[in-house]
Amino acid sequence: MxxxxxxxxxxxxxxxxxxxxxxxxxxxxxxxxxxxxxxxxxxxxxxxxxxxxxxxxxxxxxxxxxxxxxxxxxxxxxxxxxxxxxxxxxxxxxxxxxxxxxxxxxxxxxxxxxxxxxxxxxxxxxxxxxxxxxxxxxxxxxxxxxxxxxxxxxxxxxxxxxxxxxxxxxxxxxxxxxxxxxxxxxxxxxxxxxxxxxxxxxxxxxxxxxxxxxxxxxxxxxxxxxxxxxxxxxxxxxxxxxxxFDARAILTRIERERVSVLPGPPTLFISLLGDPQRATTDLSSLRATITGAAAIAPSLIERIRAELGFKVVLTGYGLTETCGVVSLCAAGDDAETIALTSGKAIEGIELRCIDADGRALGPGESGEIVVRGYNVMQGYLDDPAATAEAIDADGWLHTGDVGHLDARGYLRITDRLKDMYISGGFNCYPAEIERMLVAHPAIAQAAVIGVPDERLGEVGKAYVVLRPGQTLDAPALIAWCREQMANYKVPRSVAVVDALPTNAGGKVMKFQLRQQA
The missing domain is CATH 3.40.50.980 (Rossmann fold)
Structure with missing residues (x-):
């Protein structure tokens, strides 16, 4: 080999x-x-x-x-x-x-x-x-x-x-x-x-x-x-x-070049399905796709098969820290399994959900997803402390994601410990965006959460507390963000609040913000 x-x-x-x-x-x-x-x-x-x-x-x-x-x-x-x-x-x-x-x-x-x-x-x-x-x-x-x-x-x-x-x-x-x-x-x-x-x-x-x-x-x-x-x-x-990405250009290229494999986030397929040109485009060459990176409705899987003509439609789960892949569905899985799970661990990889004490949980019990095997990174560059925090002494990579395995070993992701959300297929990390937001001269505090979006899966919503005597409107802040950060990180909505909800230790209780949203 x-x-x-x-x-x-x-x-x-x-x-x-x-x-x-x-x-x-x-x-x-x-x-x-x-x-x-x-x-x-x-x-x-x-x-x-x-x-x-x-x-x-x-x-x-x-x-x-x-x-x-x-x-x-x-x-x-x-x-x-x-x-x-x-x-x-x-x-x-x-x-x-x-x-x-x-x-x-x-x-x-x-x-x-x-x-x-x-x-x-x-x-x-x-x-x-x-x-x-x-x-x-x-x-x-x-x-x-x-x-x-x-x-x-x-x-x-x-x-x-x-x-x-x-x-x-x-x-x-x-x-x-x-x-x-x-x-x-x-x-x-x-x-x-x-x-x-x-x-x-x-x-x-x-x-x-x-x-x-x-x-x-x-x-x-x-x-x-x-x-x-x-x-x-x-x-x-x-x-x-x-x-x-441009849906019309993609449809044209599929027909002209007889494309057979086209993976992408759900937003790609939603855009293709919604483009009027699809009805007059020859998509008969399409064979296989794999999607993921956001919640997917079983009906979308069915439409990808029926209306775009894909014979193989898969979903999967992976992280940069695992060379991109942890688990995959199989070609013969039904639409509900493909839509609602991220498949089984690839061969040679161990996958568990664990409780707060590190105990492996049984089928249907939710806990942190951990991974062990040949796909786990060597470590974070020049950062042994962060590496030790991510990979425990037994070689398990702690993903920070929450989910459970079913009796077949199929993984279902239910939450993210680290508050990360995924917008249009891109990982968005609130702490990074918040750090940028508080650099604005009018902002004293910021908290960012992911909220559902029909097209992108999730988008950012920012809650900001202003400095004394400052004023700021949402469009102005969003325009400022577009100058300061990658577009997918830019919050799509902003709420100016008097204070952020915090616990006794001063940590922002984002679950309350999600409930409000």
């Missing part, structure tokens, strides 16, 4: 060299052999720019072909990939770049009316030696072609030597996830554990070389990256990256 990303991709190239590996949004195509040639050129350029085994290299860019080439190249030279959320503001990205010690950043140029390298500005960490602009470069940027040219003096043999030196236990990536402290933590995972998780997920979905896999899930997330483009390429299929 191939246990590193370079080995696994080389095996795919050997089997499928002449087949189409990727199709860009503009229709440009690369075979596996052509993609591999680009990977080698990019790896050579990284070597020329001084990237060493064990270094960290970041990517801050929407889904495109160059993202995939850069990702493969980073793996090839033994560096760790650090993806950045494209919705982050400059100071948010700068924190992760500094914390990870990234030597080099692949960045989009102008995107969503922002020039991303400029957003970093004076916050750019001293450790970041080079920025490569891989799309929409402006004057003065080192663009993609200029980057590739840097590797002209590096021999193919040196690139091959570096790839061969990558070991199964080497760090493959560091994905940052926020926690209750509100500051993102870097999740360290290895090549071997990621490849094993990808293989389990691919078997469940039935990925095969004849599939055409449209990936709208962002590449900065394990859903779009690990079981997205990387899983697709290792299965020998055709990957179709898509940068910005």
């Amino acid at each position: 191939t246990e590193t990303s370079p080995q696994a991709f080389a095996a795919a190239v050997a089997r499928h060299g002449a087949r189409t590996a990727v199709v860009a949004e503009n229709g440009a195509r690369l075979s596996y052999a052509q993609l591999d040639a680009l990977r080698r050129r990019a790896a050579a350029a990284l070597i020329a720019l001084g990237v060493r085994h064990g270094d960290r290299v970041a990517i801050w860019c929407p889904n495109n072909v160059e993202w995939i080439v850069a990702g493969l190249a980073i793996h090839s030279v033994g560096a760790a990939l650090v993806p950045l959320n494209t919705r982050m503001r400059g100071h948010e990205a700068a924190y992760i770049l500094e914390k990870s010690g990234a030597r080099l950043l692949f960045s989009v140029g102008r995107f969503l009316n922002q020039h991303y390298p400029t957003m970093l500005g004076e916050q750019r960490p001293a450790t970041l030696a080079q920025i490569v602009v891989i799309e929409n470069a402006e004057a003065g940027d080192l663009d993609w072609d200029g980057f590739l040219a840097r590797g002209a003096g590096v021999a193919d043999a040196e690139v091959a030597t570096r790839a061969a030196a990558v070991r199964p236990g080497d760090c493959m990536d560091v994905l940052f996830t926020s926690g209750t402290t509100g500051l993102p933590k870097g999740v360290v995972t290895t090549h071997a554990q990621n490849l094993r998780v990808i293989a389990a997920w691919s078997r469940a979905v039935g990925l095969n070389p004849d599939d055409r896999y449209l990936i709208v899930n962002p590449f900065f997330h394990s859903f779009g990256y690990k079981v997205g483009w990387l899983g697709g390429l290792l299965a020998g299929l055709t990957v179709l990256p898509h940068a910005v």
Whole structure:
């Protein structure tokens, strides 16, 4: 079994060299052999720019072909990939770049009316030696072609030597996830554990070389990256990256490119089902999907099957700390099981619900969900205290989620200990948003909860206490938030209150806020 990303991709190239590996949004195509040639050129350029085994290299860019080439190249030279959320503001990205010690950043140029390298500005960490602009470069940027040219003096043999030196236990990536402290933590995972998780997920979905896999899930997330483009390429299929979700554009691409696999959050399918163009679009190629990340009605599962034509519809559960996957439903499960549970633990993984004393609970008894097995992260980057808090002495990862297992071992998630909510497929951590809100000059205190939303599953609602003598209206605060934080974090409603409900210890009692909402 191939246990590193370079080995696994080389095996795919050997089997499928002449087949189409990727199709860009503009229709440009690369075979596996052509993609591999680009990977080698990019790896050579990284070597020329001084990237060493064990270094960290970041990517801050929407889904495109160059993202995939850069990702493969980073793996090839033994560096760790650090993806950045494209919705982050400059100071948010700068924190992760500094914390990870990234030597080099692949960045989009102008995107969503922002020039991303400029957003970093004076916050750019001293450790970041080079920025490569891989799309929409402006004057003065080192663009993609200029980057590739840097590797002209590096021999193919040196690139091959570096790839061969990558070991199964080497760090493959560091994905940052926020926690209750509100500051993102870097999740360290290895090549071997990621490849094993990808293989389990691919078997469940039935990925095969004849599939055409449209990936709208962002590449900065394990859903779009690990079981997205990387899983697709290792299965020998055709990957179709898509940068910005637009239901009409997705429907057009499904028909034109005969897409067969299209995962995504429930919001994606609700948008497709609601678009008038669906009635006149040929969706007969659609075969398999997997969704999750929010509460799902059984009727939606039925509609995804009946009206979009998917033969395989699955749900699952995972965390960044578990290489993205813990449990999955099976293709033969009924709509109610798929909608109301997150499936069974993947093979080789232990899953329990425990009480406050750490005792394993029986079927139907709710408690904290804990996970143990090969998918559990190596730890949080440079944070042994947070690692010890998350992974106990017996190797169980404490997820902070609450749920129960049924008699079949299927997991049903009922609550979140950490108050996290999920908006449009993105994890939102109230502590992080609250920390940003109290930086507003008019705000003394803030508490954020997730409230139901028909389109996004959940959205944020902020309760704020103003400083003495200050005034503030909701639209103004929401507009300010859009300037300060990623869009999915922005509260969609605001309530100005005289005081927040607290217990004797001063902790905000968010259950009371939820009851009010």
